[in-house]
Amino acid sequence: xxxxxxxxxxxxxxxxxxxxxxxxxxxxxKFNGQLDQKSINKIINFLKKNKNFxxxxxxxxxxxxxxxxxxxxxxxxxxxxxxxxxxxxFLDFLKKNEIYEIHIExxxxxKKDIININSFVHGVELKSYEFNLYKTKKQSTxxxxxxxxxxxxxxxxxLDAILKGVNFTRDLVxxxxxxxxxxxxxxxxxxxxxxxxKVKIYDEKKLKKLGCNALLGVGQGSIRxxxxxxxxxxxxxxKSKPLAFVGKGVCFDTGGISLKPAKFMEDMTYDMAxxxxxxxxMKNFALRKAKINAxxxxxxxxxxxxxxxxxxxxxxxxxxGKTIEVLNTDAEGRLVLADxxxxxxxxxxxxxxxDLATLTGAIIVALGSEHSGLFSNNDKLSxxxxxxGKKVDEKVWRLPLNKNYDKLMDSKNADMQxxxxxxxxSSITAAQFLQRFIINNTxxxxxxxxxxxxxxxxxxxxxxxxxxxxxxLLNKLVxxxxx
Numbered sequence: 001x002x003x004x005x006x007x008x009x010x011x012x013x014x015x016x017x018x019x020x021x022x023x024x025x026x027x028x029x030k031f032n033g034q035l036d037q038k039s040i041n042k043i044i045n046f047l048k049k050n051k052n053f054x055x056x057x058x059x060x061x062x063x064x065x066x067x068x069x070x071x072x073x074x075x076x077x078x079x080x081x082x083x084x085x086x087x088x089x090f091l092d093f094l095k096k097n098e099i100y101e102i103h104i105e106x107x108x109x110x111k112k113d114i115i116n117i118n119s120f121v122h123g124v125e126l127k128s129y130e131f132n133l134y135k136t137k138k139q140s141t142x143x144x145x146x147x148x149x150x151x152x153x154x155x156x157x158x159l160d161a162i163l164k165g166v167n168f169t170r171d172l173v174x175x176x177x178x179x180x181x182x183x184x185x186x187x188x189x190x191x192x193x194x195x196x197x198k199v200k201i202y203d204e205k206k207l208k209k210l211g212c213n214a215l216l217g218v219g220q221g222s223i224r225x226x227x228x229x230x231x232x233x234x235x236x237x238x239k240s241k242p243l244a245f246v247g248k249g250v251c252f253d254t255g256g257i258s259l260k261p262a263k264f265m266e267d268m269t270y271d272m273a274x275x276x277x278x279x280x281x282m283k284n285f286a287l288r289k290a291k292i293n294a295x296x297x298x299x300x301x302x303x304x305x306x307x308x309x310x311x312x313x314x315x316x317x318x319x320x321g322k323t324i325e326v327l328n329t330d331a332e333g334r335l336v337l338a339d340x341x342x343x344x345x346x347x348x349x350x351x352x353x354x355d356l357a358t359l360t361g362a363i364i365v366a367l368g369s370e371h372s373g374l375f376s377n378n379d380k381l382s383x384x385x386x387x388x389g390k391k392v393d394e395k396v397w398r399l400p401l402n403k404n405y406d407k408l409m410d411s412k413n414a415d416m417q418x419x420x421x422x423x424x425x426s427s428i429t430a431a432q433f434l435q436r437f438i439i440n441n442t443x444x445x446x447x448x449x450x451x452x453x454x455x456x457x458x459x460x461x462x463x464x465x466x467x468x469x470x471x472x473l474l475n476k477l478v479x480x481x482x483x
Contacts, residue, residue: 001463002142003091003128005121007149015103015146019070019090022047039069046071056086058093068099080119081393085460087123094143103146121147122159126461129167129468131174158288162475165284166468172276173453173466177252177269181224182300185251185272189229189279189298195286198232212339214318218332219301221256221309228340230347231282231296235289242293243482244350245282245474246340248333248357249275249300256303256329257311270466271333273453274356275300277470284475291483297344299336303329315414319343320437323414331419333359334433341437341444351482352381352443355434356470357450362426364451369459371397372452372469375431378443384481385445385473391480393460394473396447405432 020043042061054075061069072090094102106117124145132140172180172188180188186201193199204226207216212228219226232242253271254260260268275298282296310316314326319339326335337355344353363373371389374396376382382398389395408429411417416436420429431446438444449469458464 001095001128001130002140003125004142004144005125006144006146008146009149015101015144016067017070017099017102018068019072019102019104021105022071022073043069043071056089058090060093060097060099068097068102070099070102078116079391080116081391083116083119084123084126085393087120087125088127088461089123090120091124091127091143095141100142101144101146106148117147118156118159121145122163123461125163126166127463129170130463131171131465133174134176161284161288162472164287165280165475166471167280168283169273169276169280169468169471170462170466172279173270173273173468175269177302180269180272181251182219182222182227182249182302183225185249185275185300186225186227186229189231192231192279192283192286195283196233197282197286198234200230200232202228202230207339210319210343211317211321212319212343213316214324214335215299215301215339217310217314217316217326218250218256218303218329218335221306222302222304223306224251224302226302227300228343229298229300231279231298233282233285233290233292233294235285235291236293240293241351242295242348243478244344244348244353245278245294245296246337246344246353246355247275247278247296247298248272248336248355248359249298250333250336251300251302253303253330253332254305256309256332257305258328258330259305260330267454270454271358272300273358273449273466274298274333274447274470276466277356277449277453277468277474280468280471281474284471285478290478292478294478295344295348295350297340299340301332301336303332318437320439322416322436325411325414325417327411327417327421328419331430333357334418334430337434338437341434342439345438345440345442350442352378352445353438354381354385354445354447354474356447358453359446359448360427360430360450363448366399366427367397367451369451369455371395373427373431373448374398374445375401375428375435375448376443376445377401377435377438377441378445381443381445384477385447388476388480389473392472392476394452394469396473399428399431401428401432401435405429409433409436 250271253268278296320342452469
């Protein structure tokens with residue numbers, strides 16, 4: 001889909017189709033000559049006959065064959081999220097009714113409502129995303145939406161930065177594994193220097209020197225390199241502790257020697273979604289000049305069953321110094337995060353650490369595609385995420401951590417093992433494993449986004465495929481509590 005939002009002079013409006021917002025009382029302000037009398041009478045008569053709408057409605061009043069009047073009827077006071085969802089619904093309406101060009105009237109919108117209309121447009125833009133880079137015949141439908149620039153401000157830089165951050169995440173997750181392997185991924189992140197991020201890449205040689213053997217073990221079966229990439233944003237001139245975001249970047253996950261079934265293995269291109277959220281979030285911070293200090297850290301690997309691949313039963317020494325018995329090579333994301341978490345905590349001494357990963361299938365069994373699983377050592381941070389998740393419709397649900405689960409991850413041959421073979425609580429024991437690598441009790445949250453990163457059917461603000469889940473959630477957390 002090709003979408004173009006045009007902020008134009010009302011005198012130069014080229015579109016015959018009009019969309020008009022109507023408030024909860026089915027009233028509309030004076031038209032000020034923006035519509036002809038025939039159209040005005042038709043709208044007034046319709047509103048007189050229809051006074052009992054219980055919900056928001058988008059209704060088309062057909063005028064001439066080539067002209068439509070669209071009424072967007074609002075039945076209650078609305079949050080920014082409500083307007084975003086309404087914008088997404090509006091785009092679906094245009095698609096369904098094959099309306100490819102329309103003018104949104106703003107003459108009856110007061111200045112206090114501008115942020116809501118900006119949110120409406122933001123919802124349209126979020127919903128319009130599609131990934132068709134590798135289609136040789138582009139059949140993308142074009143939509144032109146015009147808005148009077150004299151009556152309303154253009155979409156704010158903040159919303160534009162969020163959109164670009166979300167879509168950057170979506171693009172990364174949508175790329176096939178033969179294109180976005182760790183070598184290419186690291187190069188793309190390096191380009192973020194252009195927008196003001198400080199980017200540093202640790203290749204295999206540097207990682208060996210650091211002692212990141214848990215991360216390196218995952219990628220040793222691949223012909224591609226393994227990397228740790230740090231992205232720093234210094235938007236606060238004070239020497240305040242940075243906020244840290246850590247992401248799992250397994251660019252393709254075959255399971256390694258513990259090979260996955262062939263069915264649906266193609267979906268394992270999105271096993272790097274956690275790292276893509278971190279990258280999109282950091283891009284957003286830089287674009288909107290966020291007044292914070294933040295660092296994004298991602299571990300980039302490819303988990304392949306090559307001749308040099310890690311074997312079940314191998315023991316590796318992590319960056320923290322703790323040893324891990326690798327009983328199942330398909331429990332690889334926690335090995336990547338183990339080194340990334342400890343390195344982030346030691347190197348940057350952050351105010352908090354939030355990691356994101358498509359870590360377990362068990363979290364989908366537990367929560368489906370409605371909530372990500374939240375695990376934490378900090379009540380305050382957990383509550384904050386729960387609250388902002390409701391505001392942006394990127395919901396989280398907290399699950400327990402408890403030292404009693406540790407015994408399920410203890411190993412006879414090393415400090416711990418990477419999988420719970422006793423059974424049960426798979427997502428919890430995975431998080432319990434990660435918690436062992438938070439050495440200094442830094443406030444920490446683990447978000448298991450396996451059910452949220454990719455949608456085959458689409459949602460309120462996405463049309464299927466990569467969702468970009470997490471960028472808006474974490475941006476809102478920073479915006480409400482830390483900026």
